Amino acid sequence: xxxxxxxxxxxxxxxxxxxxxxxxxxxxxxxxxxxxxxxxxxxxxxxxxxxxxxxxxxxxxxxxxxxxxxxxxxxxxxxxxxxxxxxxxxxxxxxxxxxxxxxxxxxxxxxxxxxxxxxxxxxxxxxxxxxxxxxxxxxxxxxxxxxxxxxxxxxxxxxxxxxxxxxxxxxxxxxxxxxxxxxxxxxxxxxxxxxxxxxxxxxxxxxxxxxxxxxxxxxxxxxxxxxxxxxxxxxxxxxxxxxxxxxxxxxxxxxxxxxxxxxxxxxxxxxxxxxxxxxxxxxxxxxxxxxxxxxxxxxxxxxxxxxxxxxxxxxxxxxxxxxxxxxxxxxxxxxxxxxxxxxxxxxxxxxxxxxxxxxxxxxxxxxxxxxxxxxxxxxxxxxxxxxxxxxxxxxxxxxxxxxxxxxxxxxxxxxxxxxxxxxxxxxxxxxxxxxxxxxxxxxxxxxxxxxxxxxxxxxxxxxxxxxxxxxxxxxxxxxxxxxxxxxxxxxxxxxxxxxxxxxxxxxxxxxxxxxxxxxxxxxxxxxxxxxxxxxxxxxxxxxxxxxxxxxxxxxxxxxxxxxxxxxxxxxxxxxxxxxxxxxxxxxxxxxxxxxxxxxxxxxxxxxxxxxxxxxxxxxxxxxxxxxxxxxxxxxxxxxxxxxxxxxxxxxxxxxxxxxxxxxxxxxxxxxxxxxxxxxxxxxxxxxxxxxxxxxxxxxxxxxxxxxxxxxxxxxxxxxxxxxxxxxxxxxxxxxxxxxxxxxxxxxxxxxxxxxxxxxxxxxxxxxxxxxxxxxxxxxxxxxxxxxxxxxxxxxxxxxxxxxxxxxxxxxxxxxxxxxxxxxxxxxxxxxxxxxxxxxxxxxxxxxxxxxxxxxxxxxxxxxxxxxxxxxxxxxxxxxxxxxxxxxxxxxxxxx
Ligand code: B3K
Ligand code: ZN
Numbered sequence: 001x002x003x004x005x006x007x008x009x010x011x012x013x014x015x016x017x018x019x020x021x022x023x024x025x026x027x028x029x030x031x032x033x034x035x036x037x038x039x040x041x042x043x044x045x046x047x048x049x050x051x052x053x054x055x056x057x058x059x060x061x062x063x064x065x066x067x068x069x070x071x072x073x074x075x076x077x078x079x080x081x082x083x084x085x086x087x088x089x090x091x092x093x094x095x096x097x098x099x100x101x102x103x104x105x106x107x108x109x110x111x112x113x114x115x116x117x118x119x120x121x122x123x124x125x126x127x128x129x130x131x132x133x134x135x136x137x138x139x140x141x142x143x144x145x146x147x148x149x150x151x152x153x154x155x156x157x158x159x160x161x162x163x164x165x166x167x168x169x170x171x172x173x174x175x176x177x178x179x180x181x182x183x184x185x186x187x188x189x190x191x192x193x194x195x196x197x198x199x200x201x202x203x204x205x206x207x208x209x210x211x212x213x214x215x216x217x218x219x220x221x222x223x224x225x226x227x228x229x230x231x232x233x234x235x236x237x238x239x240x241x242x243x244x245x246x247x248x249x250x251x252x253x254x255x256x257x258x259x260x261x262x263x264x265x266x267x268x269x270x271x272x273x274x275x276x277x278x279x280x281x282x283x284x285x286x287x288x289x290x291x292x293x294x295x296x297x298x299x300x301x302x303x304x305x306x307x308x309x310x311x312x313x314x315x316x317x318x319x320x321x322x323x324x325x326x327x328x329x330x331x332x333x334x335x336x337x338x339x340x341x342x343x344x345x346x347x348x349x350x351x352x353x354x355x356x357x358x359x360x361x362x363x364x365x366x367x368x369x370x371x372x373x374x375x376x377x378x379x380x381x382x383x384x385x386x387x388x389x390x391x392x393x394x395x396x397x398x399x400x401x402x403x404x405x406x407x408x409x410x411x412x413x414x415x416x417x418x419x420x421x422x423x424x425x426x427x428x429x430x431x432x433x434x435x436x437x438x439x440x441x442x443x444x445x446x447x448x449x450x451x452x453x454x455x456x457x458x459x460x461x462x463x464x465x466x467x468x469x470x471x472x473x474x475x476x477x478x479x480x481x482x483x484x485x486x487x488x489x490x491x492x493x494x495x496x497x498x499x500x501x502x503x504x505x506x507x508x509x510x511x512x513x514x515x516x517x518x519x520x521x522x523x524x525x526x527x528x529x530x531x532x533x534x535x536x537x538x539x540x541x542x543x544x545x546x547x548x549x550x551x552x553x554x555x556x557x558x559x560x561x562x563x564x565x566x567x568x569x570x571x572x573x574x575x576x577x578x579x580x581x582x583x584x585x586x587x588x589x590x591x592x593x594x595x596x597x598x599x600x601x602x603x604x605x606x607x608x609x610x611x612x613x614x615x616x617x618x619x620x621x622x623x624x625x626x627x628x629x630x631x632x633x634x635x636x637x638x639x640x641x642x643x644x645x646x647x648x649x650x651x652x653x654x655x656x657x658x659x660x661x662x663x664x665x666x667x668x669x670x671x672x673x674x675x676x677x678x679x680x681x682x683x684x685x686x687x688x689x690x691x692x693x694x695x696x697x698x699x700x701x702x703x704x705x706x707x708x709x710x711x712x713x714x715x716x717x718x719x720x721x722x723x724x725x726x727x728x729x730x731x732x733x734x735x736x737x738x739x740x741x742x743x744x745x746x747x748x749x750x751x752x753x754x755x756x757x758x759x760x761x762x763x764x765x766x767x768x769x770x771x772x773x774x775x776x777x778x779x780x781x782x783x784x785x786x787x788x789x790x791x792x793x794x795x796x797x798x799x800x801x802x803x804x805x806x807x808x809x810x811x812x813x814x815x816x817x818x819x820x821x822x823x824x825x826x827x828x829x830x831x832x833x834x835x836x837x838x839x840x841x842x843x844x845x846x847x848x849x850x851x852x853x854x855x856x857x858x859x860x861x862x863x864x865x866x867x868x869x870x871x872x873x874x875x876x877x878x879x880x881x882x883x884x885x886x887x888x889x890x891x892x893x894x895x
Pocket of ligand 2: 317320
C-alpha cells in the first residue's frame with residue numbers, strides 16, 4: 001500500500017455546496033440516495049473522483065440522466081466520472097448492510113439501533129463522496145424506518161419535517177452549517193431522553209437532549225450538568241456561543257473509542273456518559289465531565305473551524321484537549337488537574353515519542369489515519385497550545401484565539417493558520433513554534449547552576465537536545481518555556497532579581513540550543529525549582545543533591561514540582577537495589593498530616609510511580625526487577641507509615657451520601673490511596689500463614705483447566721489487612737469505594753478476593769458497564785495466576801470480542817496495566833495478546849491496531865522479553881489477510 005503524504009496535498013477539483021441524503025433504513029439492505037450539487041474548481045479536464053467502500057452501486061444519474069456503465073470507472077475504493085460539466089447535479093443510489101458492519105465505522109447497528117461513525121474516513125462506507133475534510137457541504141437528511149422499534153430518527157442540525165407513511169415514519173433534518181462528511185451522523189432506534197435547556201449569552205434558548213437506553217435517563221443527569229457547565233464555560237472563557245437550537249448526545253454500547261463530536265449530534269461510548277453512585281467511579285465522573293466538555297468544545301475547535309487535511313488533525317484535537325483540560329482545571333482545581341494531565345502525557349505520549357512509533361504532532365505520511373489518533377496528536381498537541389498560552393499570557397492568548405475563530409470560521413484550516421493568529425495579535429514571528437509540530441521526540445532539557453556567594457549571583461546554563469526518531473536524525477532547537485523559582489536550603493521560597501525586578505519566580509524561554517540565565521540577589525546557595533507546572537513537555541535533567549529534591553518534596557510552593565520531586569525520588573529509590581524508604585516515608589508523613597493541603601493532592605502524593613513509569617527510566621527494561629523492587633519499596637514505605645496510614649484511614653469514614661463533586665471525590669481518593677498503602681504493608685507475625693497464598697497462586701498457572709484455585713482449598717483465617725480490604729469492599733456505598741476494595745483484595749489475592757469477585761458478579765451481571773470493570777480488575781491483577789485467568793475470562797459467557805469495551809476490559813487492561821504478568825518471561829502474555837489482536841483484526845482493524853502499542857518499545861527490553869516480543873510482532877506481520885491498520889503499526893514497530 002502507498003502512503004498518503006502531506007506534500008501531496010492538492011485542493012479539491014470539485015466542491016459540493018449542497019448534499020441531500022435519503023436513508024431507507026433496513027438492517028441488511030439499507031438504501032441510501034444521495035443528491036449532490038457539484039461545482040468544478042480545478043482543471044477543466046479533471047475527472048470527478050468519489051470515494052466509496054463496501055457499497056453496492058444501484059444507479060447513477062447526472063442532471064437527471066442515467067449514466068451508462070461505460071461512462072464511469074468503479075474500483076473497490078472509488079468511483080470516477082470523466083468529462084463531467086462545470087456545474088451539475090449528481091444522484092447516486094447505493095445499498096449497504098449495517099448489521100454486518102462489525103468494524104463499527106460507517107452505518108452500523110448497536111443493540112438493535114442504527115448509528116454512525118464517520119471520522120476519519122467512515123462516510124465513504126455510507127455513500128460515494130469526496131470524503132476529505134476540506135469538502136464542506138450543507139446537509140439535508142431524510143430518514144425513514146418502521147415506527148415499531150425505531151421511534152427516534154435523529155441527524156445533525158434542526159428537525160424541519162416529519163410524518164408517517166403507513167407503518168413507517170420519516171424525519172427530515174437540516175444542518176445550516178456547512179460541514180465535512182466526517183461530522184455527519186444519524187441515529188435511529190428506541191431511546192429514552194433526558195431533556196434540559198440552556199440560554200446562551202445572547203439570550204437564545206437551546207434544547208438539550210441526551211438519548212440513552214430505555215430506563216437509563218437518570219444516569220445521564222451528570223453528563224447533562226457537565227454539558228451545561230461546558231456551554232457556559234466556553235462562553236465565558238473563549239467567548240464561544242452555541243449555534244443551533246438543539247444539541248443532542250446519544251449513548252451507544254458498541255463504539256471504537258470514547259466519543260464523537262458530530263455537529264449537533266454527539267455520539268458517545270455509553271461508558272463515558274452514564275453514571276450514578278452505584279455504577280460509576282469518581283474517575284468515570286471525571287472522564288465524563290471532561291469528554292462531554294471536549295466534544296462540546298469541538299463545536300468551535302473542529303466543526304466551525306475544521307481541518308484542511310488529516311495531517312492537521314492536531315489543529316482540532318490538540319486545541320480541544322487543551323480547552324478541556326483548562327475546563328477541568330477550573331472545575332476541579334488546577335494543581336491536581338495538571339498533575340493528572342502530566343501523568344497521562346508521560347504514561348502514554350513519552351513512550352510513544354521514544355520508540356519506533358514516534359511521529360510528529362503533524363505527521364508527514366500515513367497508511368491509515370485511524371492509527372494517528374495518538375497520545376502525540378492529542379496530548380503533546382495540547383501541550384504546544386499550553387506553551388503558547390504561557391509565553392504570550394492569558395489575555396493575548398484570548399485575542400489570538402478570537403482572531404483564529406473569526407478569521408477561519410466556516411473553513412478548513414492548517415496549523416500555519418493557527419500560528420498566524422498569534423502573529424497577527426502580537427506582531428511577532430511564531431514560525432519557530434512550527435518545529436514543535438513537525439519534529440518528533442521529547443526534547444531533553446539540561447540545566448546546571450553555579451552560585452557565587454560574593455556577588456549573590458546564580459548562573460544557570462541550559463541546553464536542549466531532541467533525540468533522533470524514525471526518519472528524523474537531526475533536530476533543530478524548539479522554543480522551551482521554563483518557569484523557575486528558588487527555595488532556600490530549609491525549603492522556604494527565595495525571591496531573586498531578574499530583568500531589574502525582584503520576583504518569586506520567572507519565565508524564561510530557551511530558543512537556542514544553549515543559553516545562560518543570570519539571577520541576581522540570590523541570598524544563599526539555592527534549591528532550584530525548574531519547569532514549574534511542567535511548563536514544557538520535556539525531560540529535565542538537573543544534577544543536584546538528593547537533599548534538594550527532599551526540600552522540594554517538603555515545601556515547593558508549586559504543587560506540581562512538589563509532586564514531581566516526590567516522584568523522581570521514588571523512582572530513583574525504587575530502581576536502586578539498595579534504595580531505602582525511611583526518608584521518603586518521613587517526607588510523605590509530613591505531607592499527609594499537613595492540614596493546608598487538600599485531600600486530592602495528598603492522594604496523588606501517596607501514589608508511587610507505576611511500573612510503566614519506572615520502565616521508562618531503566619535500560620534495558622527488566623519488568624520482573626521493576627515489579628519486585630516497587631513492591632518491596634512500597635512494603636517498606638507502608639510498614640514505616642502503618643500507624644499513620646491506619647489512623648488517617650480511620651479518621652476518614654466512608655461518606656454515607658454520595659456527591660460527585662471534586663472535594664468529595666478527593667476525600668474518597670485519599671481514603672482509597674491509604675487503603676492501597678495499608679494492604680501493601682507486610683503481614684504481621686500473626687498473619688504469616690497468609691504469605692503462602694502467593695506461592696499457591698504461582699503454581700496455579702500450571703494447574704489443569706477447571707480445577708479449583710489452590711488458595712481456596714484450605715479455609716485460612718483472614719489477615720488483618722485482608723479484613724480491612726474486605727470490610728472496605730463490603731461496606732462500600734458507591735462504586736468508587738467498592739472498586740478500591742476489590743482492587744485492594746486483588747493485590748493481596750486469596751480467598752477473600754475470589755469471594756468478592758463472585759459477589760460483584762452476582763450483583764452486577766446485568767450491568768454491562770460495571771461488568772467491564774469486573775473483567776478489567778481481574779486482567780490487571782499482578783498475580784501470576786492472571787496468565788491462566790485471562791484465558792478463562794475469554795471463554796466466559798459474558799465475554800464478547802465484538803463489543804470493544806468488553807474486549808478492551810480484558811485485552812487492554814492486561815497488556816497496558818499489568819506489566820509484570822504481560823511481560824512474563826514465558827512469553828505467554830505476549831502470545832495471548834497477539835492472538836487477541838489477530839482475532840479482532842478480522843472484523844475491527846481500528847480497535848485491534850491500538851494494542852500493537854503494547855509491543856512498541858520492545859527494543860528497550862532485556863532478553864528474553866526483547867526477542868519474544870520481536871517474534872510476536874513478526875508473527876503478526878506475517879499473518880495473511882492482515883488489515884492495513886495493524887500492518888502499518890506492526891511494520892513500524894519492527895523497523
Ligand atoms: N474526534 C473523535 C475521534 C475520532 C477517532 C476516529 N478514529 C473524538 C474526539 O477526539 O473528540
Ligand atoms: Zn477530539
